Every structure is written in C-alpha cells, then in structure tokens.
Amino acid sequence: MDELGPSRVRLSWRLTNVESGANNNDDDGGGRYYVATFDNDGTHRKVKACTLVVTIPTYAIGTSLDVVLPGSADLFGRGKSDNAKISGGVSYPPVASVTVAYPKSTFLDIDLADGSGNLRDLPGFGMVSTRSAGLRILATLVSSSLFPGRCPMEYNLLSCTIGGARDEAVGAMSEDDLVAVVDGDLRTMLLRPEAPHPKVLGLEIWPRTIPQYELGHSDTMTELKRMEDANDAGGLWVCGNYRTGVSLTACINFGYNQAKVVAGHLSSKRRG
Ligand SMILES: Cc1cc2nc3c(=O)[nH]c(=O)nc-3n(C[C@H](O)[C@H](O)[C@H](O)COP(=O)(O)OP(=O)(O)OC[C@H]3O[C@@H](n4cnc5c(N)ncnc54)[C@H](O)[C@@H]3O)c2cc1C
Known part of the structure; x- marks a missing residue:
C-alpha cells in the first residue's frame, strides 16, 4: 500500500x-x-x-x-x-475467532508420548478438531508457543476458530455464548476441571468469511x-x-x- x-x-x-x-x-x-x-x-x-x-x-x-x-x-x-x-x-458462512488464556498449571499434567514435553506447556503449533469428536472448535492455534512474549510465562494463550459451513449458528451467537462453547471444548480436550474461567483477550465474529x-x-x-x-x-x-x-x-x-x-x-x- x-x-x-x-x-x-x-x-x-x-x-x-x-x-x-x-x-x-x-x-x-x-x-x-x-x-x-x-x-x-x-x-x-x-x-x-x-x-x-x-x-x-x-x-x-x-x-x-x-x-x-x-x-x-x-x-x-x-x-x-x-x-x-x-x-x-x-455461500460465505460465518466464523468467529476467540482468543483465551489459562494458567499453565490448570492444563492436564501429561508427558507427551513423542517426547516433545508436558501438555501443560502446549509444545506445538495447535490442533484441528473434528465434529465427530463432539467439539465445535474447528481449529486452535497455540499463540504463546508460536510467538514469544505473547502472554506471561505461566499462561498459555490459545486462538480458537469456531463456525463455518457446518456450524452457521455461530453467526447469531452472543459473545458470552461463544466463550462458553470454546471454554467447554478446551475443558474436554486440555484442561483440568478446576481451571478458572478464561481471560478473554480477543473475540471477533465475521458474518461472511470463506466462500x-x-x-x-x-x-x-x-x-x-x-x-x-x-x-x-x-x-x-x-x-x-x-x-x-x-x-x-x-x-x-x-x-x-x-x-x-x-x-x-x-x-x-x-x-x-
Ligand atoms: C477468518 C479467515 C481466516 C483465513 N485464514 C486463512 C489462512 O490461514 N490461510 C490462507 O491461505 N487463507 C486464509 N483465509 C482465506 C484468505 O484470506 C481469503 O480467501 C483471501 O484473503 C481472499 O482474497 P480476495 O481478494 O478474494 O477477497 P477479500 O480479501 O475478501 O477482498 C475483497 C475486498 O473487496 C472489498 N469490497 C467489498 N465490497 C466492495 C465494494 N462494493 N466496492 C469496493 N470494494 C469492496 C472488501 O472490503 C475487501 O477488501 C482466511 C479467511 C478468513 C475469512
């Protein structure tokens, strides 16, 4: 430009x-x-x-x-x-992006089988999830592992994408409901039951996204x-x-x- x-x-x-x-x-x-x-x-x-x-x-x-x-x-x-x-x-279905942070201590304490470290540190790029797994999150990027200095050392920062052609209801959901769905899925996948409500650092809803x-x-x-x-x-x-x-x-x-x-x-x- x-x-x-x-x-x-x-x-x-x-x-x-x-x-x-x-x-x-x-x-x-x-x-x-x-x-x-x-x-x-x-x-x-x-x-x-x-x-x-x-x-x-x-x-x-x-x-x-x-x-x-x-x-x-x-x-x-x-x-x-x-x-x-x-x-x-x-068709351009809606998509929302929800960025949340939780203390590392509240993630599941599991040493990963491939030797990359403990799940609490989320040592990876992120993950793509399937609807057959009963999750609504489409994909999650672990921003704190990808980019240094994104959040305090004792936190993990996750950018979650939700919505798309098979979940168009997302376009009409309130911000609170979107956070609740994302939080619920992350609890199913990564968090311990006693994890606190997340710090919500970003939330964007695009009503029309990818054709x-x-x-x-x-x-x-x-x-x-x-x-x-x-x-x-x-x-x-x-x-x-x-x-x-x-x-x-x-x-x-x-x-x-x-x-x-x-x-x-x-x-x-x-x-x-
Ligand atoms: C949430 C999201 C995540 C994505 N992630 C990825 C990714 O990780 N990797 C990847 O490869 N791709 C990704 N994509 C896809 C990729 O970004 C888009 O397909 C691409 O940017 C589209 O380019 P485009 O020029 O066709 O359209 P756009 O970038 O949509 O450009 C169209 C432009 O037209 C303008 N416009 C609208 N109406 C008018 C008008 N009447 N007069 C003049 N201008 C107008 C708009 O303001 C806009 O600037 C993602 C898309 C979305 C929505």
Whole structure:
C-alpha cells in the first residue's frame, strides 16, 4: 500500500455501478472504456478505465455490473443454501475467532508420548478438531508457543476458530455464548476441571468469511465466464477467492497471472 501510494490505492470507496462507453480516438488503448462509480459515505466518484478487474465478494456485487454483464445481478442473487441467498449466489458462512488464556498449571499434567514435553506447556503449533469428536472448535492455534512474549510465562494463550459451513449458528451467537462453547471444548480436550474461567483477550465474529464451493458452484462460474466472453467491449474480469481458490497463495498467484492477462489485453488493443 505505501509502495503503491495513495493515488493508486484508495480505501473506503464502494463500487456501486459500472457502465461502458466508446472513445472517439484510440489514445488510451482504443475503443471501449468503462466508467466505474464509487461511493464513500455519500460522496460519489467516477473512474474511467480501459480495463476493469472486479475482485469484490459476490454478495457485494448486487446490480453493480448488470449494465455491462447483463444477467449478473440475477446470477449473484441466486441462492443454493440459505446462506447463499443472502450472499450473492455463493455461500460465505460465518466464523468467529476467540482468543483465551489459562494458567499453565490448570492444563492436564501429561508427558507427551513423542517426547516433545508436558501438555501443560502446549509444545506445538495447535490442533484441528473434528465434529465427530463432539467439539465445535474447528481449529486452535497455540499463540504463546508460536510467538514469544505473547502472554506471561505461566499462561498459555490459545486462538480458537469456531463456525463455518457446518456450524452457521455461530453467526447469531452472543459473545458470552461463544466463550462458553470454546471454554467447554478446551475443558474436554486440555484442561483440568478446576481451571478458572478464561481471560478473554480477543473475540471477533465475521458474518461472511470463506466462500464455499457447493454443488452447482461450477455452473455458476461457467455462467459468469459466458457473460464475460459475451461482453463485446472485453477487458472486464470478475474474480476473487470464490473463483480462483480460497487460500491466500492461490489469491496472490491469481493476482500475478491476471496482471499478465490485463497487460496482454491492453497491448493487443494498442497493436490492433
Ligand atoms: C477468518 C479467515 C481466516 C483465513 N485464514 C486463512 C489462512 O490461514 N490461510 C490462507 O491461505 N487463507 C486464509 N483465509 C482465506 C484468505 O484470506 C481469503 O480467501 C483471501 O484473503 C481472499 O482474497 P480476495 O481478494 O478474494 O477477497 P477479500 O480479501 O475478501 O477482498 C475483497 C475486498 O473487496 C472489498 N469490497 C467489498 N465490497 C466492495 C465494494 N462494493 N466496492 C469496493 N470494494 C469492496 C472488501 O472490503 C475487501 O477488501 C482466511 C479467511 C478468513 C475469512
């Protein structure tokens, strides 16, 4: 962000509409252009561009692209699950992150079989849990083992993730209830019965998180590709983690590759 500078990266502007037009001359890459309208707290701004890569989540697209991609409002308005109905054709289930600390002395006193130490010191990265184990926590990171100085030596600090596609109720839970569920699961897994109520150091609820590639997702993406291809103006791409893979690595790799696609499109327009 600092490297790109404030004239290239503008924060807090919400895309509301995209239209296209035609130039009288070909100075800026030839022929067609897009006008994207952004809103920032009631202030509107139009940006003209030869190409447009739209990387906002599907639930934010709404009707904004319907002029240039007819049918996109309907496509992203379709629901396959209850969550998808409110999320623009793709399901983005909620996730909460709850960060808690307990005294080391209240963890189970077990020497681990692999010789890595005593469970009280939680000598590891963390753990992933399964619903079949009767737990609601999805994953736990032992922040105090991963990063030095995160909490006093006599404590363990745990960042627990809860929610996801198989536990969407999490999105409507109170903070107290979330802490109670996390505390209950940690007591089942790691703590002695007399462990105190945890120190709650962080709690964040994301109502819409990672897009789910549900049955039918591929058809939705095929339809999106058909709309892009049918756009005579060319130079408009609609993408994001719902299309390119959800891992950060996949998103970054996609960004590098898409930049080459955009550069190729612009140079072919200049040549043509
Ligand atoms: C809780 C959580 C934990 C994760 N953990 C990991 C992990 O450990 N490892 C990993 O590899 N991946 C992880 N992921 C996945 C990964 O972070 C995401 O898939 C990735 O960051 C998505 O990138 P994106 O650019 O597609 O979307 P986003 O990062 O969601 O970017 C979309 C952007 O669009 C903006 N926007 C929304 N509406 C508008 C609008 N109308 N106009 C303009 N802008 C708008 C948003 O503000 C946002 O900045 C995690 C995701 C979540 C939610």
